[in-house]
Amino acid sequence: MAIPALEIEGLRHSYGGDRYALEEVGFRVMPGAFTCLLGPNGAGKSTLFALATNLLRPTAGRIRIHGHDIATASGDALACMGVVFQQPTLDLDLTVTQNLHYFAALHGIGRREAQRRIEVELTRLSLFERRDEKVRALNGGHRRRAEIARALLHRPTLLLLDEPTVGLDIPARRKLIRHVHDLCTDDGIAVLWATHLIDEIDPVTDHVVVLHRGRVRASGPVSVVNAEAGCATVAESYDRLTAARPAAGVEAAA
Numbered sequence: 001m002a003i004p005a006l007e008i009e010g011l012r013h014s015y016g017g018d019r020y021a022l023e024e025v026g027f028r029v030m031p032g033a034f035t036c037l038l039g040p041n042g043a044g045k046s047t048l049f050a051l052a053t054n055l056l057r058p059t060a061g062r063i064r065i066h067g068h069d070i071a072t073a074s075g076d077a078l079a080c081m082g083v084v085f086q087q088p089t090l091d092l093d094l095t096v097t098q099n100l101h102y103f104a105a106l107h108g109i110g111r112r113e114a115q116r117r118i119e120v121e122l123t124r125l126s127l128f129e130r131r132d133e134k135v136r137a138l139n140g141g142h143r144r145r146a147e148i149a150r151a152l153l154h155r156p157t158l159l160l161l162d163e164p165t166v167g168l169d170i171p172a173r174r175k176l177i178r179h180v181h182d183l184c185t186d187d188g189i190a191v192l193w194a195t196h197l198i199d200e201i202d203p204v205t206d207h208v209v210v211l212h213r214g215r216v217r218a219s220g221p222v223s224v225v226n227a228e229a230g231c232a233t234v235a236e237s238y239d240r241l242t243a244a245r246p247a248a249g250v251e252a253a254a
């Protein structure tokens with residue numbers, strides 16, 4: 001069996017006090033799988049991202065990236081991982097290309113090789129024509145795509161995206177979701193996509209992990225989660241598993 005791109009076991013985290021932001025969290029993301037980490041505000045999605053990227057140390061549990069333990073082999077683990085955080089981190093006064101070159105240099109990628117990879121990624125994300133514009137001149141969807149291109153430069157095999165569509169209009173959201181699905185099918189990249197928007201899930205191809213109040217309520221292909229919850233759609237499953245109406249702004253699944 002293939003090694004999971006991301007494997008989480010018995011993960012627990014407390015920010016202090018006796019309340020846990022995450023408790024006994026465990027799931028896997030396999031190569032080529034698009035997995036939605038689905039949970040309402042406060043479910044623990046950002047905490048999980050901070051632990052997976054080694055920004056926080058867990059109270060207990062393990063996180064392995066392609067078999068590398070993030071606690072004991074963080075260099076190898078992080079080298080396999082591309083990350084797009086919830087808050088954009090591009091320099092607005094640099095061009096798209098300059099931002100990407102800076103990141104490539106941090107990863108020790110030589111100038112010529114970096115140029116080649118930047119052209120490939122920007123073309124793939126339909127951003128090549130905008131490469132010499134300052135990021136400030138781009139709309140939200142293009143900025144997000146530039147961030148994804150940057151996150152792919154060191155050729156990660158696992159991509160983590162924390163609510164990447166926040167602030168985007170519906171056409172830009174759809175395009176971004178399509179692009180990231182293509183990365184899974186074309187390159188076998190594993191994706192963990194955190195969201196609270198149910199309509200971002202493809203009920204046919206995607207896996208979901210439903211996180212609520214720090215605990216995994218269900219995980220697996222949408223069809224399996226729906227069957228186990230006794231529901232016809234992922235929207236109904238989410239509703240039942242979180243025992244709450246979807247948060248404001250949540251849209252129904254197809």
Ligand SMILES: Nc1ncnc2c1ncn2[C@@H]1O[C@H](COP(=O)(O)OP(=O)(O)OP(=O)(O)O)[C@@H](O)[C@H]1O
Nearest residue numbers: 015020021039040041042043044045046047048196
């Ligand atoms: N720095 C912190 N200190 C103390 N508690 C925190 C901190 N960050 C998050 N929490 C708490 O941990 C829990 C999980 O929060 P987290 O931000 O991980 O959820 P989330 O699913 O990402 O929510 P959102 O969608 O609002 O970003 C919440 O109860 C939150 O209040």
